[in-house]
Amino acid sequence: MENNNLKNKQQCAxxxxxxxxxxxxxxxxxxxxxxxxxxxxxxxxxWEDNTLVDADIITMYKQHYA
Numbered sequence: 001m002e003n004n005n006l007k008n009k010q011q012c013a014x015x016x017x018x019x020x021x022x023x024x025x026x027x028x029x030x031x032x033x034x035x036x037x038x039x040x041x042x043x044x045x046x047w048e049d050n051t052l053v054d055a056d057i058i059t060m061y062k063q064h065y066a
Contacts, residue, residue, distance in 0.1 A: 017058060017061075017062075018054060018058060020061065021054075021057050021058045021060075021061035021062075021065075022054065022057060024061050024065055025057045025060070025061065036060050036064050037052065037056075037060065039064070040056075040059065040060045040063055040064070041056070
């Protein structure tokens with residue numbers, strides 16, 4: 001039972017960070033988003049898929065906000 005409670009708390013914490021990161025990202029203007037993306041990941045090559053996923057936004061959030 002204790003193990004399940006720990007897992008549930010961890011899942012809640014993960015969801016809280018994800019929600020906070022996405023809220024933070026969506027409040028930024030496009031210029032600031034692009035600046036933070038470049039600072040974090042650099043300039044992508046033209047042939048690379050430079051699509052951001054939630055994990056990328058969480059990484060930027062942890063690096064630049066939290």
